[in-house]
Amino acid sequence: MVLSVAESSYIYDSLTSSNSSRIDARKANQYRPLNANCGFLPNSNGSSRIYNADGIEIITSVKAKVVRTERIADLINVDIDIHGEKDNTTLCQQLTTLIKASIMDSFQFDLLKLTGKYYFQLFIDVSILYLPEDFSASSYTLYSLLSLISMNVYISLKSTKLPFLISSKDDFDVEEEPTFSDDWELSKFLIPQDSKNTFQPPLIFVVGTAGEKAIIDPSLEEEEILEHGICLTWSNSKVTTPIQSLTLSTNNTKALKLSLISEAIKLVKNVAPDVISALDTIASQESDDFNNGF
Amino acid sequence: MSVISIKNPLKSTVIEENHINESDDENNDLMLDDAIDEVLDSAQKRYMNLENSSIVTPGELITEDATWMRGHGTYYLDDKTYSSVAGTISKVNKLLSVIPFNGRYRPETGDHVVGRIIGIGNKRWRVDLGSEHAGILVLGAVNLPGGVLRRKSDSDELQMRSILKEGDLLNCEVQSTFNDGSASLHTRSLKYGKLRNGMFVKVNSSLIVRTKNHLHELPGGVSVIIGVNGYCWIFKTKNQASSVASNKAESEFTSASNGYSVGMGSVSITRLEEESSWEIYSDKNDKISSSIKETISRYRCCLLALSYNSISINAQRLVKAYEISLGYGEINKLINEDVKKSIGEDLINSEKMRG
Structure with a gap:
């Protein structure tokens, strides 16, 4: 999408004016409506799907495997596939690195x-199953996807279930392969849902800035005029x-003003609890029956 | 006021499935048989003679009669004609075509459309209209700044970017269409030209009805161009700048009472010289107050709500939706899908009440 000069100056002026307004009438801290659900892929330990009104659709699966290793860096693998993009493009690799780094930095590995x-x-x-058609021939990059991907990863990690171990936990003396219960009903959540003070998966927020203003979840039109984007990670409150x-x-x-980073942090602090609770609600509504997934 | 709303789309389908499970299997089989019979009946009817204005789905057999000419939206295999789109059958003499419910915009001569320049070529601009092919605006079909009426020269061709450049939105009319469905456009009228002072919205083109007038002044100091191609432009209503010109004519007229001379008191027919200076191709917005901006945003939300509910769009409905939306309080609530839906329901209810 290329905006006309008059259009972009209209959007920019209304955003940066004293009583700032966004063109779709949102507040600076307001998201566009999203749809999401989880637990629909029968072969994976956790799965989720999220899509927004623009038609961007993302699915994530979390699959667990038992390994015998000491290297913690190997325990989490992230792979991002974008429809119509090669795996080795800068975009794919950077998104993968960012998502992986955010998870690795705060993950509680004893889980x-x-x-x-x-x-x-x-x-x-x-x-990433679908992108709006004019993505490829336009000036915006796809980095704003980061926030949506991270929400999706959050839901699937929260809904990931692991089978129940029936062999002994202490196998230093006796050589024993771990054995699991056949009953999936006994499976436990990777991230325990009941206790309050345990680990929560990280969330990445994308904040756009123009002038002195910082806005969350910029729309495509807004991205055209934004002077800068900042991604921030929110983990464990x-x-x-x-x-x-x-x-x-x-x-x-344009160059980034330092004051805008603190503005962005303030904005994320403001929205994060609401986003987390909305995502938790979705993660708790796991579908009981795999059949009604599609 | 919540910051984010995430919905689980599966919840409603789960409930529906329970319903089906409740009814016993025998009943289900009987119902299925009935349904199949019904389908067969209608299919047979169609073998015999064509039903009038029936709805077809892609791949559905329309007729086995080979005498029909196959038009748009159809294909044939072994002399049988099938529909290639979902839509209604239309027959003109022996020409059989299917008019799709939904789909890309098809230009017709005389359509008032909004387009975006996507390229500049040999003496022409390429304009995105949301149709299958880009529209073409030739250099000869625009007004030159200053209203000079002359043949366009090579130097005009070199200056094309100073008139319209990539990304610019314009408001134009379809002059003619070509065989492949692409359109040739023109802006040879003062009501057409480059757009500024407002905001662009895209809605589904099938929702827009062709009317005599597509530029409407709405309450709240805002005007809208509802392009036939589904591209809309909401902008601040122009001040009556043309009053200057009419004043001039008036003063000439009063002076004419002293003695009349030929040509005195007349206004040039097109008012080209007065109105089309370089300003008509300017990129600068006028000063727009924040209340007008809010009204523009509200109309934008209303247009999107109408489009969300698949209600066909005209100015009266838009104004009505605007009035209804005022009852929902703060403007930022309008992006919520539930609010959009209930605006649509309210609108339909109010139209039913009026009859």
């Missing part, structure tokens, strides 16, 4: 510990790394 020697290894596969600047579109980029 994956099975016995003294064995661990669960997680394979998180993200597939605070803003953490990776915090990084993103180029949301190649049109109007």
Whole structure:
């Protein structure tokens, strides 16, 4: 999409004016409506699907495998596939790195510990099924997808279930392969749902800035005029790394003001609890029956 | 006021499935048989003679009669004609075609459309209209700045980008269409030209009805161009700048009472010189107050709500939807899907009440 000069100056002026307004009438901290559901892929331990009104649709599956390793870095694997893009493009690789880094930085690895020697290894596969058609021939980059991907990963991690171990946990003395119960009813959530103070998966927020204003969830038209994008990670009720600047579109980029980073952090602090609780609601509505997934 | 709303689309389908499971199997079989009979009946009818204005789905057999000429939206295998789109059958003499319910915009001569420049070529601009092919606006079909009426020269061709460049939105009319469905456009009228002071919205082109007038002044100091191709432009209503010109004519007229001379008191027919200076191709917006901007955003939300509910769009409905939307309080609530839906329901109810 290329906007006309009059159009982009209209959007920019209304955003940066004293009583700022966004063209779709949202507040600075308001998201567009989303649809999501989880637990529909029968072959995976956790799965989720999310799509928005623009037609961007993402599905994620989390698959667990039992491995005997000491290297924690191997335990989490992230793979992102974008429809119509090669796997080795900068975009794919950067998205993968960012998502993986955000999870690795805050993950509580003892959740994956099975016995003294064995661990669960997680394979998180993200597939972006559909992008609006004018994405390819336009000036905006796809980095704004980051926020949607991370929400999707959050829901699927929250809904991931692991089978119940029936062999002994302590296998240092006796050589024993882990054995699991056949009954899926006994399976447990990877991230325990009941206790309050345990680990929560990280969420990445994408904040766009123009002038002195910071806005959450920029729409495509807004991305055209934004001067900068910042991605921030929210994990365990605070803003953490990776915090990084993103180029949301190649049109109007300017240098980033330091004050805007704190503005962005303030904005994320403001919206994160609501986003988390909305995502948790979806994650708890797991479909009982695999048949009604499609 | 919540910051985010995420819905689970599966919840409603789960309920429906329970319903089906409740009814016992025998009943189900009987109902299925009936349904099949019904389908067969209608299929047979269609073998015999063509039903009038029936609805067809892609791949459905329309007729086995080979005498029909196959038009748009149909294909044939072994002398049988099938529909290639979902839509209604239309017959003109022996020409059989299917008019799709939904789909890309098909230009027709005289359509008032909004388009976006996507390229500049040899003495022509390519314009995106949301149709299968880009429209063409030739250099000869635009007004030159200053209203000079002359043949366009090579130097005009070099300056095309200063008139219209990539990304610019314009408001034009379809002059003629070609065999492949592409359109040739023109802006040779003062009501057409480059768009500014507003916001662009895209809705489904099948929702827009062709009317005499597609530019409407709406309450709240806002005007809208509802392009036949589904591209709409909502903008601040122009001040009556043309009053200057009419004043001039008036003063000439009063002076004419002293003595009349030929040509005195006349206004040039097109008012080209007065109105089409370089300003008509300007990129600068006028000053727009924040209340007008809010009204523009509200109309945008209303247009999208109408499109969301698949209600056909005209100015009266848009104004009505605007009035209804005022009852929903703050403007940022209008992006909620439930609110959009209930605006649509309210609108339909109010039209039913009026009859």
